Amino acid sequence: MRHHLILRVITKLLVGMIMLFALYVQFHGDYSPGGGFQAGVIMAVAFILYGLVFSVGQVQQVFPPWLVHKLVALGVLIYAGTGVYSMLTGYAFLDYGALSPDHPEHGQHWGILLVEAGVGITVTAxxxxxxxxxxxxxxxxSDEEW
Amino acid sequence: MVNAIAVVRTRSLFAVAMLSGAFSLLSALLFVTLDAVDVAFTEAAVGGGISTVLLLGTLALTTRFERHAEHSPFLPLFVVIVTGAAIIYGTLDMPNFGDPSAPVHQHVGPDYLARSPHEIGVPNVVTAILASYRGYDTMGETAVVFAAGIGVMVLLSGLRRRRRRDGSIEDREEDG
Structure with missing residues (x-):
């Protein structure tokens, strides 16, 4: 895999930008189109692109399979955990007002942030x-086959 | 339309994968013109990006050229034409595009639009509805994605692990 010089250089440039864009979509989802699902897919694309151009071994050094498998479950746990937390503090399941009782609107912001983070993590993983x-x-x- | 016909006609599955990616991008543009930016975003990322990569991954596992069909194409063609005609007949009753008196705009939509600025305080109403008013649904969707991931992992990597375990048992027997 010592060839494809242009692809390799461009990929190295792009992967960082793709990840930044994914984070932007994730955390700016309250204000602009996007959210956990889209951000998760974009973040996954960064890893997949790296894996395609370099090798699976190299991307698995950065993002090992055991970590990916844990993150698959972690995202759902964060989502459900938010709901269980609001239940434990005496609100309805997934009522984000529980996260900031004095100021329910802030609670909604926190809740949406947490829940979207959970969605993003699961989708990426x-x-x-x-x-x-x-x-x-x-x-x-081999390249000749293509 | 041209794209879809090309997908059906082409025998090289590599070209089909690429064309279906292009088709997803085109439908993303369609969603943008319908002002459904969030949906367009998802379609472009999932349909145009991930699906194409996964199709290519599948191609690498199987063959790259479609086999010639052994049965006659008329029955499938008939089913497709009847279904398409039924769908088009259904659209005749639909309200005009952007009609404010359409049932969609009369039900819960105005309620969400009126309540979300002071209840949620998030400018993007789509996010407010998805994550807060419809929190249960989104959690279900996340669980579906989770289940799908687990399913693919079990299907694709379980087999290999079992074979390796069989191999190790055989090795041990040979050692014993």
């Missing part, structure tokens, strides 16, 4: 793990 699962079974294809 699921997409990356599906990609790992596909690539893990693939025999390396």
């Amino acid at each position: 699921v997409m990356v793990s599906i990609h790992y699962a596909f690539v893990g079974r693939t025999p390396m294809i």
Whole structure:
């Protein structure tokens, strides 16, 4: 894999920007289009692109499969945990007013932030793990075959 | 339309994967013209990006050219035409595009629009509805994504692990 120089350089430039854009979509979802689902997919694309251009081994050093599998569950846990927390503090399930009782509107902001973070984490991890699962079974294809 | 016909006609599955990615981007543009920016965003990211990559990954696992169909294409064509005609017949009753008196704009929509600025305080009403008013639904969606991920992992990587365990048992037997 010492060839494809242009692809490799451009990928290195792009991966950081894609991740920044994913974070922007994630945390700016309150003000502009986007949110957890979209941000999660974009973040996963950064890892998948890196894995495609370099190798699965290299991307798995950065984002090892065991971590990905834990994150798949962590996102759902964050989401459900927010709901359980609001239940424990005497509000309805997923009533974000519980997060800031004096100022329910701030509570809503916090709740949406947490919940979207949960969605984003799960979507990223699921997409990356599906990609790992596909690539893990693939025999390396020589460039001549394409 | 041209794109869809090209997808059906082409035998090279690599070209089909690329064309379906282009189709997703085109439908994302369609969603933008319908002012559904969030949906367009998702379509562009998931349909144009991830699906294409996953299709390519599948291609690497299987063959790259479609086999010639063995059965006649007339029955599927008939089903498609009847379904399409039924759908188009259904659209005849739909209100005009952007009609303010359409049932969609009369039900809960105005309520959300009126309440979300002072109840949620988030400028993007789509986010407010998704994450707060419809929090249960979004949690269900997250759980669906979670389940899908688990399913793919079990299907694609479970087999290999079992084979490896069989191998290790055989190794041990040979050692014993």
